[in-house]
Amino acid sequence: MPVAASENAKEVDKLFNFMMTIATGLFLIVEGALVYSLIKFRRKKGDTSDGPHIEGNVALEIVWTAIPTVIVFILAFYSFQTYNKLGGLDPVNSRNVPPQQIAIDNNDDQIALGIGKSFGKEALQVNVQAMQYAWLFTYPETGIVSGELHVPNNQPVQLNMTAKDVLHAFWVPQLRLKQDTIPGRQSIISFIPSLKGDYPIVCAELCGPYHGGMKSVLHVEDQDSYEEWIKSNQPVQEAYLEKTLTVDDSSSNEKFLTSYIENMDTEKDTVAELTHNYSHQDS
Ligand SMILES: [Cu+2]
Structure with a gap:
C-alpha cells in the first residue's frame, strides 16, 4: 500500500488489514487441508478398492455455513462503522452544500454525492472541475485558479467537484479516496491531510483517448509554504483580472x-x- 497521508487513510487501512488477515487465514486453512489430504490419502500402490461411502454430515454442514455467515456479518458491521467514521452518513452529503462558483444546473434539490465529515466553514474550500483531460482547482476565498492542488497540512479540506464534459473520477491513492465527478451535479469529498508530501491525483474513470494522461499533483505543505504559494499566485491573478476588467x-x-x-x-x-x-x- 502507498503511504497513508490522511486520518481517513488509516481507518481504511485498518479495515483492509482486518479483511486481509481473515482472507489469509482462510486461504491457509483451505489450501493446507487440501495439500495435507493430497499427501495423506494418496492411493497406495496396488490398492484398487473403493473409498468409504460417506453420505453427508449435518453437523459439519451447519458449522461450515455458520462460520462464514458470522465472518460476513462482522465484516459488514465493521465496514459500515468505518464508512460512518469517515463521514459517509454526514449531513455534508445532503443539503448543506456551499455555493459553487462553477455553474451547475438545478442541483438545489439533489443530494450531493461523496464522502467526508462536515467541517463547515472551518474547512478550506476548493472547487474542482474535471474536464477532458485536466483538473482545474479554484480557491473561492483567494480567487486562485490552478492546475495543481495545494493544501496546508493538518487542516480540513473540502473539495466541491463537478465535471465539464463526461464522467471522471478524482483519485488520490495516498488519501484512499476516490470519487466520481459528474457533469451537472456536485460531488464532495473532505479529508484532513496528515503527512506532508506530493501525491498523484489520477483520473480513475475511463474518460476518453487521453484518459491516461489526466493527472495532477496534490501538494500537502506546512502552513508557511502554503501561504507562500497563495501569495506568489495571487498577484498574477489580480493583475490579470484588473486588466481584463478595465479593457x-x-x-x-x-x-x-x-x-x-x-x-x-x-x-x-x-x-x-x-x-x-x-x-x-x-x-
Ligand atoms: Cu478523466
Missing part, C-alpha cells in the same frame, strides 16, 4: 478576446465557450 467594460468578452486570437486558428465556438466560463467564474 472589457462592455461585457463583451468575445470582442475583447477576438483581437488576440485572430491569428491563432481558433474556432469561434471555442471563444464563445471560454468567455461563457469566465463570466460564470466572475459572478
Whole structure:
C-alpha cells in the first residue's frame, strides 16, 4: 500500500488489514487441508478398492455455513462503522452544500454525492472541475485558479467537484479516496491531510483517448509554504483580472478576446465557450 497521508487513510487501512488477515487465514486453512489430504490419502500402490461411502454430515454442514455467515456479518458491521467514521452518513452529503462558483444546473434539490465529515466553514474550500483531460482547482476565498492542488497540512479540506464534459473520477491513492465527478451535479469529498508530501491525483474513470494522461499533483505543505504559494499566485491573478476588467467594460468578452486570437486558428465556438466560463467564474 502507498503511504497513508490522511486520518481517513488509516481507518481504511485498518479495515483492509482486518479483511486481509481473515482472507489469509482462510486461504491457509483451505489450501493446507487440501495439500495435507493430497499427501495423506494418496492411493497406495496396488490398492484398487473403493473409498468409504460417506453420505453427508449435518453437523459439519451447519458449522461450515455458520462460520462464514458470522465472518460476513462482522465484516459488514465493521465496514459500515468505518464508512460512518469517515463521514459517509454526514449531513455534508445532503443539503448543506456551499455555493459553487462553477455553474451547475438545478442541483438545489439533489443530494450531493461523496464522502467526508462536515467541517463547515472551518474547512478550506476548493472547487474542482474535471474536464477532458485536466483538473482545474479554484480557491473561492483567494480567487486562485490552478492546475495543481495545494493544501496546508493538518487542516480540513473540502473539495466541491463537478465535471465539464463526461464522467471522471478524482483519485488520490495516498488519501484512499476516490470519487466520481459528474457533469451537472456536485460531488464532495473532505479529508484532513496528515503527512506532508506530493501525491498523484489520477483520473480513475475511463474518460476518453487521453484518459491516461489526466493527472495532477496534490501538494500537502506546512502552513508557511502554503501561504507562500497563495501569495506568489495571487498577484498574477489580480493583475490579470484588473486588466481584463478595465479593457472589457462592455461585457463583451468575445470582442475583447477576438483581437488576440485572430491569428491563432481558433474556432469561434471555442471563444464563445471560454468567455461563457469566465463570466460564470466572475459572478
Ligand atoms: Cu478523466
